[in-house]
Amino acid sequence: MDEKAKAVLQDVQDKHVRFIDLQFTDVLGATKSVTIPANQLEDALTRGVWFDGSSIQGFARIQESDMFLRPDSRTYRVLPWTGDTLPLRARIICDVHGPDGEPFEGDPRYALKRQVARAEALGYTFNVGPELEFFLFRKNGDLHHALPHDVGGYFDFSPNDEAQRVRADIVSALQALKIDVEAEHHEVAIGQHEIDFRYADALHTADNAITFKYTVKGIAAKYGLFATFMPKPIFGINGSGMHCHQSLVSTTTGANAFFDGNSPVFKLSTLAQSFVAGQLAHARALAAIVAPTVNSYKRLTPGYEAPVYICWAQRNRSALIRVPRYSPGYEQATRVELRFPDPSANPYLAFAVMLAAGLDGIEKGMKPPAPVTDDVYEWGDEERLANGVAVLPGSLKEALDAMESDPLIREALGEHIYTAFLRAKLLEWDEYRTHVSEWERERYLETL
């Protein structure tokens, strides 16, 4: 057992932790866990824990369902909402292995690790800082009310706002989980919130994003509210994104490889420009993974600060990639913000394909098109086409078709995840396609 694992065992003993949740995610990004009592932990840390993978979305078929979890001791955290009335509990995020002891190809964390290793072979660490937006709702019978319903608007300061208390509580819980919160604010839409945490390498950030989601949901529930990461919960107002600030830094020196003080293009290095070019080139296929639900495409429509057009820009929020302005002395903060991911995505898979697309741009020496300066939302189709700007898929089905016609995603995710993901998503689409909605009844029932 290594030093980290020994420290975990010691902490469990010192704090009298009673149970450990061994966590992992399925292909769609849902957190799964196998719980063991603390006295089994030593064994779990040395040998791993067997479990039956056949019931997990996108995992094994029945005949090969025995898998085992290898806890990653660095992810050990005591869960701050347990210990008072509930027995004290901790969690450790695990890697999934097959019966042969090899990493399991269907484990989303492993898919990300493989892309991270590709970047490392080139000498870079991929850093990601995500901004997860969410809504708080109060459930009243069958009705859902966005909270707060009286005040709203970007950065509104409202000390009596109940949502602010909930947010403060969420921030404390996140800090206890060693997630370094940098800012929290009310978002544009009523009932919408955002809490940003500090960027880190992609694997660490994906672990944090998963933790973030269940923490926000758990704390909201304590107040009789519920938090949703549904991309577009309410028609006519902004949806929720998971914008990702991305950079590559040298693995050896830590220097930001996206910065070039002499570059006329937003001080972005040639490497950064190729990374952007790769993501723009593969954007339509990436959509299926970074915006993976039927509802995602209701967010990606003009007029709500979510991107629709495949272009890049410095200030423009309607662009797919935005380059935050450079301030002298902040070379390390040089980054590009990818704006179409939403929080319904599995962060492991999303970061894996984002990186794969960026690396493809770098490996092929791609050059991005000229950045746009106008508000692209205002452009008509003619102007858009004249500027060579393509559009994002308009539906999950269109995104899946784009994914199928671009080999990059399949290569990046591996056959197992790709096939399981596609199968699940085509089913989701078909269910939606054949569903008769309220909108249709309102529109056609009496008029036809």
Ligand code: GLU
């Ligand atoms: N909520 C917007 C979106 O769907 C983004 C608002 C912002 O720029 O923070 O992406």
Ligand code: MG
């Ligand atoms: Mg925001």
